[in-house]
Amino acid sequence: SRACSIVMLLAYVAYLFFQLKTHRQLFEPQEVEDDGDDSVSQDEAVLGFSSAMIWLGVMTLMTAVLSEFVVSTIEAASKSWELSVSFISIILIPIVGNAAEHAGAVIFAFKNKLDITLGVSLGSATQISMFVVPLSVLVAWIMGVPMDLDFNLLETGSLFLAVLVTVFTLQDGSSHYLKGLLLLFCYIVIAICFFVLRQRGNGSNDDVHHQLGVASKPWRI
Template identity: 75%
Template sequence: MAAARAYDAGKSLEAGEAAVGNGVSLLNKEIRHAHGHGGHGHGRTAHNMSSSSLRKKSDLTLVHKVPFSPLRKVLANLQEIFLGTKLFVLFPAVPLAVAAEYYNFGRAWIFALSLLGLTPLAERVSFLTEQIACYTGPTVGGLLNATCGNATELIIAMFALHQGKIAVVKCSLVGSILSNLLLVLGTSLFCGGLANLRKEQLYDRKQADVNSGLLLLGVLCHMLTLIFKYAIKPSEGTEMVHAALDLSRACSIIMLLAYVAYLFFQLKTHRQLFEAQEDEDQDDAVPEDEPVLGFASAFAWLLGMTIVIAVLSEYVVGTIEAASESWGMSVSFISIIVLPIVGNAAEHAGAVIFAFKNKLDITLGVSLGSATQISMFVIPLSVIVAWIMGVQMDLDFNLLETCSLLIAVVVTAFTLQDGTSHYLKGLVLLLCYAVMGACFFVLKTPPNQINDIILNGMRASSETIVA
């Protein structure tokens, strides 16, 4: 009996120790969670985690051997900036593009090198905004990510507006949305489905529903502007054309207000829907990144990277016609297909990597979040900036581009409506993107002439019917 009591007491003691251990483990998890979401920590968004998948830890062993402290700090910063990414092999394209421009090496080569150079720079901007967010708190960090998340597209749009290339602005922005909704999301669902054939891929529909609603609002603004132009009678002349321009500017203001409401929804009231959920028990979980740069250093590097992106963006805009002639591709195809694929390759690769790991919430956050940001922030902001510059840019993105945008949003919304995924859904999205790409490839008519041809044909048909 005494032995039995001793045995029972030992089991009770072991159970108590296990309970205490579990409690301590749970407490540690809660402390880590609170550290990540309160104080100066920041909840990791899908964009943060997607970009971090392309980073690598720098080996600072040689740098630490430098005796002079200021020089050691500068070298450490340089190593973190230029060698802290898996895309560091593309950095030589930046000086090569500048040299090609300086020595007039060839306009098509300048375009290609500039486009390649923008790829690692876009990833580094994401890294630097995340570093700054470590010091500013979650709200300011979220605003930084929202502003700089598509800095490349925004800067290219500004330079194209400055040079009066409105068609390039429209095509590149529509192409970015199509790329995110069909190519990135399609590739992610397809690859993730093949890699997880024996697992059911699930995701939270709430985030997808929010982004789909905003994307439909953006398409509505484009459709109304397009229909309004087609409803104009030839006798009404330029007055109604200016009315269509005023309608576009009013819609742009409404879209910006909707984006501000979306940011408040994302960063304040429903923050939990947009923060990437990390599974701490899994080996492939992405760790919380500690700041490796000081606030002043990160801010200075961010300004420098933005200036370099601006220089390369000017090269891209100035040489796109030459690249079109040299490669035998239309400007619309290069703007809609080539620019978004190469310019956002880093972010796209991160989304696919997390789809392989069966973390579709992060993938959806990257693809849908980026498409929403372009549709509701970059496009209306471009219209407002063009208004200030005296450039007549409206929301009429031509019939073909607008219909492609509508189809992409509707197909994506239907694909994501049940909260589950498999590889066939991704394949359908990829095939939709391939069909649209083929359409723009065979389209040789300059984008600014397409609407005029269609409009004149519709008016001629209506006059024939009336007669």
């Protein structure tokens, strides 16, 4: 897991270098010319670079403090609500925590800025899977905390299904309501799977695989 985490971090750094340096023109938004109006309206920056960095630091600090409270109370909430920890941490918390990000993506989509919408949604998913997760494994290694990339069958299948549906949805470069419904239905199916899942005991992978009716040997990456 630690070796894979290092490789994933290197791949993410290469992706950033490709996107921001060598092939930046591929990720720039396409300008749409309006024949009826010669003056093209440009969005003005609300914050400067220094102000944005200050606000980013303040919000990051506040998020870190609040995350400590969330982590310390998630197991108690799981018992009181009679929900699995997986459902709360994978479904409920991301919906609430990323509410502003979701709202921003929807607003940009209404403004017909699909490139920014995809950048917000897919960029966040890529950052979590290729940067945050492997970085957490390496930080846990340094701190002496046991953590690896040992995903159970349901989590691995959900990740594979989400990536597969997203690729087939975006491959032709068009968008309509049916594709949006398909993505929503896919998310609902994944949420139902984690809602039905009940982790017994300490929530180990063996318990999860026993509930799924498969072999108890986990998929170790």
